[in-house]
Amino acid sequence: KKLRRLLLTGATGAMATAIRPLLSELADTVVVSGRREVQNLLPHEENCCASLDDFDAVNAAVAGCDGIIHLGGYSIEGPFRPIQDANIQGVYNLYEAARAHGHPRIVFGSSNHVVGFYPQSETIDAQAVPRPDSLYAVSKIYGEALARMYFDKFGQETAILRIGSCFDYPKSHRMLATWLSYEDFVSFCQTAFHAPKLGCPIVYGMSNNTRSFWDNSAADYLGWTPKSNSEDFVAQVQEAHPNPDPNDPLNVYHGGTFPELPIVTET
Numbered sequence: 001k002k003l004r005r006l007l008l009t010g011a012t013g014a015m016a017t018a019i020r021p022l023l024s025e026l027a028d029t030v031v032v033s034g035r036r037e038v039q040n041l042l043p044h045e046e047n048c049c050a051s052l053d054d055f056d057a058v059n060a061a062v063a064g065c066d067g068i069i070h071l072g073g074y075s076i077e078g079p080f081r082p083i084q085d086a087n088i089q090g091v092y093n094l095y096e097a098a099r100a101h102g103h104p105r106i107v108f109g110s111s112n113h114v115v116g117f118y119p120q121s122e123t124i125d126a127q128a129v130p131r132p133d134s135l136y137a138v139s140k141i142y143g144e145a146l147a148r149m150y151f152d153k154f155g156q157e158t159a160i161l162r163i164g165s166c167f168d169y170p171k172s173h174r175m176l177a178t179w180l181s182y183e184d185f186v187s188f189c190q191t192a193f194h195a196p197k198l199g200c201p202i203v204y205g206m207s208n209n210t211r212s213f214w215d216n217s218a219a220d221y222l223g224w225t226p227k228s229n230s231e232d233f234v235a236q237v238q239e240a241h242p243n244p245d246p247n248d249p250l251n252v253y254h255g256g257t258f259p260e261l262p263i264v265t266e267t
């Protein structure tokens with residue numbers, strides 16, 4: 001099954017750049033939207049530039065789309081102002097545009113950092129109380145709450161995906177638990193757009209990793225079956241990082257190094 005017109009926000013970011021070629025499986029046309037134009041457009045793509053804090057631009061990007069993958073935003077810890085513009089004002093603009101245009105389903109790219117302060121010795125599920133590890137993570141909790149409010153108030157369906165580490169391969173011992181392959185991300189989106197009933201589930205964005213500290217059983221009803229397993233990369237990770245220090249925050253917290261990052265005050 002294919003969407004007619006899929007909006008991809010954050011289209012110039014690293015994750016979007018990696019998955020763009022795979023999205024022709026999901027939709028006839030993919031509207032790629034970032035603050036700047038995407039270079040090297042693929043045959044199935046159209047550019048529609050929008051800064052997330054500009055409602056009119058976001059509204060124009062959303063118009064006519066029957067699905068949205070929202071990867072746009074400020075994606076790491078940083079000063080509050082740009083986080084606020086993109087992840088708070090920006091997500092509000094996106095949901096208001098979706099409300100004006102028939103509530104297309106949304107895959108909201110949230111982050112594992114919303115539970116970043118949990119210790120890796122503890123396995124948690126979608127019901128876990130958030131323990132954000134950064135201002136960035138707090139802004140993602142705002143997005144999750146907004147998604148839930150638009151669902152309860154208007155029936156807007158969203159898959160809240162708390163993305164772990166979406167890279168071409170796991171790059172650390174922590175990522176043996178948090179890794180999400182590009183293929184599994186795209187299969188998640190396909191499932192979210194076509195599940196008979198989506199609702200507003202919280203799902204941890206990880207592949208079928210043998211090692212993990214997240215439990216996705218609450219989302220079993222969706223029928224998503226990730227296929228990649230970080231176990232295939234154990235030898236490679238061990239070679240790159242022999243003798244991992246168990247007291248290194250990277251090996252202590254779900255959120256790795258983020259819990260120990262300072263607040264960045266604006267200059």
Ligand code: 15L
Pocket residue numbers: 075076111112113163164165166178255256
């Ligand atoms: C994130 O939320 C970041 O956007 C990404 O750059 C990685 O740091 C990822 O989390 C992670 O936790 O590995």
